[in-house]
Amino acid sequence: xxxxxxxxxxxxxxxxxxxxxxxxxxxxxxxxxxxxxAHIGHARTIIVFDVLRRFLESKKNTVEFIQNFTDVDDKIIxxxxxxGATAYDISVRYIEEYFRDFDALNVKRATRYxxxxxxxxxxxxxxxxxxxxxxxxxxKNGVYFAVSKFADYGKLSKKKIDELISGSRVDIDExxxxxxxxxxxxxxxxxxxxxxxxxxxxxxWHIECSAMSIKxxxxxxxxxxxxxDLIFPHHENEIAQSESFTSKPFAKIWMHVGMVTIxxxxxxKSLGNIRSVQHVLQGYGPNIIRLFCLSxxxxxxxxxxxxxLKENIIKWRQVExxxxxxxxxxxxxxxxxxxxxxxxxxxxxDVALSNDFNTSLxxxxxxxxxxxxxxxxxxxxxxxxxxxxxxxxxERMFLVLGLVIPKITKDEIxxxxxLIKKRESLRQQKKYQDADKxxxxxxxxxxxxxxxxxxxxxxxKEKIASDT
RNA sequence: GGUGAGGUGGCAGAGCGGUUAUGCGUGGGCCUGCAGAGCCUAUACAAGGGGGUUCGACUCCCUCCCUCACCUCCA
Numbered sequence: 078x079x080x081x082x083x084x085x086x087x088x089x090x091x092x093x094x095x096x097x098x099x100x101x102x103x104x105x106x107x108x109x110x111x112x113x114x115a116h117i118g119h120a121r122t123i124i125v126f127d128v129l130r131r132f133l134e135s136k137k138n139t140v141e142f143i144q145n146f147t148d149v150d151d152k153i154i155x156x157x158x159x160x161g162a163t164a165y166d167i168s169v170r171y172i173e174e175y176f177r178d179f180d181a182l183n184v185k186r187a188t189r190y191x192x193x194x195x196x197x198x199x200x201x202x203x204x205x206x207x208x209x210x211x212x213x214x215x216x217k218n219g220v221y222f223a224v225s226k227f228a229d230y231g232k233l234s235k236k237k238i239d240e241l242i243s244g245s246r247v248d249i250d251e252x253x254x255x256x257x258x259x260x261x262x263x264x265x266x267x268x269x270x271x272x273x274x275x276x277x278x279x280x281x282w283h284i285e286c287s288a289m290s291i292k293x294x295x296x297x298x299x300x301x302x303x304x305x306d307l308i309f310p311h312h313e314n315e316i317a318q319s320e321s322f323t324s325k326p327f328a329k330i331w332m333h334v335g336m337v338t339i340x341x342x343x344x345x346k347s348l349g350n351i352r353s354v355q356h357v358l359q360g361y362g363p364n365i366i367r368l369f370c371l372s373x374x375x376x377x378x379x380x381x382x383x384x385x386l387k388e389n390i391i392k393w394r395q396v397e398x399x400x401x402x403x404x405x406x407x408x409x410x411x412x413x414x415x416x417x418x419x420x421x422x423x424x425x426x427d428v429a430l431s432n433d434f435n436t437s438l439x440x441x442x443x444x445x446x447x448x449x450x451x452x453x454x455x456x457x458x459x460x461x462x463x464x465x466x467x468x469x470x471x472e473r474m475f476l477v478l479g480l481v482i483p484k485i486t487k488d489e490i491x492x493x494x495x496l497i498k499k500r501e502s503l504r505q506q507k508k509y510q511d512a513d514k515x516x517x518x519x520x521x522x523x524x525x526x527x528x529x530x531x532x533x534x535x536x537x538k539e540k541i542a543s544d545t
Numbered sequence: 546g547g548u549g550a551g552g553u554g555g556c557a558g559a560g561c562g563g564u565u566a567u568g569c570g571u572g573g574g575c576c577u578g579c580a581g582a583g584c585c586u587a588u589a590c591a592a593g594g595g596g597g598u599u600c601g602a603c604u605c606c607c608u609c610c611c612u613c614a615c616c617u618c619c620a
Binding site: 088091106107108109110116118119120121129150151152222231234235236237240241260273282302303305306307308309310311333334335336337338341342343344345346347352368372374376377378379380382384385387388389391392394395398402429435437438440441442444445448451452454455456473504509512513516520525527528529530534536 | 546547548549550552556557558559562566567568569570576577578579580581582583584585586612614615616617618619620
């Protein structure tokens with residue numbers, strides 16, 4: 078059944094907006110500038126959109142999801158100079174790293190990952206149109222967008238133009254008509270450069286997202302997103318360019334994800350307080366990171382701390398236990414109660430996500446189900462008949478949240494059962510030392526035994542380095 | 546200075562004008578040969594300060610204080 082409705086808070090109108098879920102949902106996410114490794118702040122934004130997309134798809138909605146790579150930028154050039162490499166080398170390297178990291182985080186690949194350097198022509202024709210309309214002008218150092226020609230400038234970030242100028246911290250550039258005007262094309266005679274009708278150079282930052290989103294999603298698509306820090310100037314400028322170009326409203330919903338902070342301060346390269354995806358991945362693995370990133374409402378900041386990640390390890394262990402109890406459940410019993418609980422949790426889960434994508438509440442519903450199942454398991458009330466009903470639902474939630482329990486082969490299961498049998502007979506003979514040795518041996522392959530009254534269950538624990 | 550977001554119990558974190566959020570932690574217990582895991586149970590005068598509106602406010606209004614973000618590149 079398709080999702081009946083989806084409400085998302087729109088930064089532009091400052092209110093929740095309902096999306097038409099009967100049609101394809103087109104999403105454009107501003108991705109990363111590939112000049113360095115990705116950190117947990119990037120991961121949060123990308124995981125939020127990944128789950129949004131998975132949620133819609135789990136509801137059989139069609140989603141077209143575009144995420145760009147900014148692969149031409151001053152910082153890339155700077156880095157290249159420092160290393161004696163080309164900008165191309167740098168961006169290729171960090172795109173590779175990006176996929177290494179985000180595949181490991183179990184982020185579903187976007188429909189497409191357009192790169193700025195592959196869309197220079199699209200950008201140029203967009204700029205040409207703006208120049209023709211006299212909204213952009215050619216100056217000494219490049220082609221600029223004349224902010225004064227776009228009446229609604231500031232509508233997204235709620236800024237007043239005169240206040241922007243007076244509060245500006247940037248040096249005034251005399252070559253521009255107005256200090257607020259921003260570059261569409263920068264003249265340069267250093268690589269990387271491209272020809273343009275106005276001279277050699279490279280595109281400004283914002284124009285790529287206008288060009289590529291319009292190219293792949295059309296002039297008026299559903300959701301445009303990114304981190305909160307992109308609201309100004311990036312998204313503000315995108316709106317100015319795109320709407321000047323198309324004379325139509327740009328994205329229907331602007332969805333912005335809050336910052337990841339450390340000790341209350343924004344995680345960023347310039348503050349030197351970043352935790353790289355790679356680093357945290359090694360300590361905690363993808364599931365914990367995902368749970369952490371989804372633990373609060375996407376619009377609010379979330380404070381990175383080892384304590385919080387560790388709290389999520391505990392939760393994850395509960396999930397693993399629950400999953401394996403279901404997998405190993407046998408026999409039959411009545412399923413009415415559990416059916417009620419499932420449908421309740423399922424509804425709460427979906428309602429939470431439909432209502433401004435409240436992952437925090439959705440996780441509450443998810444863990445409620447997990448807890449309930451573990452309770453049944455502890456009371457020896459879990460049966461195959463229950464598992465058959467619950468597993469598909471639970472797995473759908475895993476899928477939406479992007480959580481993965483490592484697969485286990487039939488052979489592994491057989492050999493584990495064999496060892497458990499052996500241990501059981503040792504225990505019956507009260508040869509506890511031998512039984513414990515066997516348990517240790519099993520533990521080495523990551524299998525944890527769970528002794529119940531009349532049987533021994535087990536689970537394959539994900540190895541988590543920071544789980545001490 | 547301007548703009549925006551926010552201040553909830555030890556920590557994390559939702560919703561809501563009147564009913565227990567929830568989780569982690571902590572105390573006690575059950576289970577076990579032991580251990581782990583799990584379960585049960587208890588626990589929090591919770592709402593930044595001060596005013597108001599209301600029969601009733603954590604939830605609405607005003608005010609003060611504080612934090613963060615953006616106003617430069619930033620997810």
